[in-house]
Amino acid sequence: MENIVYFNQITWRRNNQEILKDINWQIKEGEQWAILGLNGSGKTSLLNIITGYNYPTSGKMTVLDQLFGRTDLSELRKSIGYVSSALDRFQDTIQLESVENVIVSGKFASFGIYEDVSEADWRLVDQILSDLRLEYLKGKKYSVLSQGERRRVLIxxxxxxxxxxxxxxxxCSGLDILSREEVLELMDDLKENTHLLYVTHHIEEITEAITHVALVRDGELVAAGEKHDVLTDALLSETFKIPVQVHWDSDRPWLTIEKRK
Structure with a gap:
């Protein structure tokens, strides 16, 4: 498939307020994207459109070649993995679950095991633990993990x-520097088997694994394209509504705030 995600003049209104405005955006096969913007800029609204939890008010869009309006969104969601710090609200539910049980529950989109788990499922759990370099957590309860370990288990x-x-x-929201870097180190491995859509308002979290960036401000796309073309002083200053400068270190961007005169 050529387009993983395709937005054509997508607008979304809520309570007569325009939240997303005329979004034109394509994610092509093999690209790994970050969405960057301030809190309240529209990043989460874009995600809710992609996953079908909010439906466009106008425009045409496809996700994984499925045309909205002609596809079963509940089936489409089975092809989309989702990790957010908001999932921390389920921590009380899974405190006493083993790491393996937390991971395998992802097959059933549940927290807790309420269906039969096959041997093939458990083999996949072992493979995921290996791929994420988490074998050392096997057999441990979720409650004893650090915040960084919990995020990686949720991935x-x-x-x-x-x-x-x-x-x-x-x-990486709420994580300390060490835990953040442990999560970010996974990006290179993750991109081998899926298309990443990494959402943040911290530019330094855009690692080498990310190839493209979309900048969002007040429900509109400021720019979208290859990261070195998009992550410029001018475009980032427009996005963050404050004068900034970007510098690169090992293909990773870092931000400096310009002193106001």
């Missing part, structure tokens, strides 16, 4: 459905 849970798109919605 493993999202991979259980072998998604074609993996959405990481501010997965």
């Amino acid at each position: 493993g849970r999202a991979l259980m459905s072998q998604p074609e798109i993996l959405i990481l919605d501010e997965p």
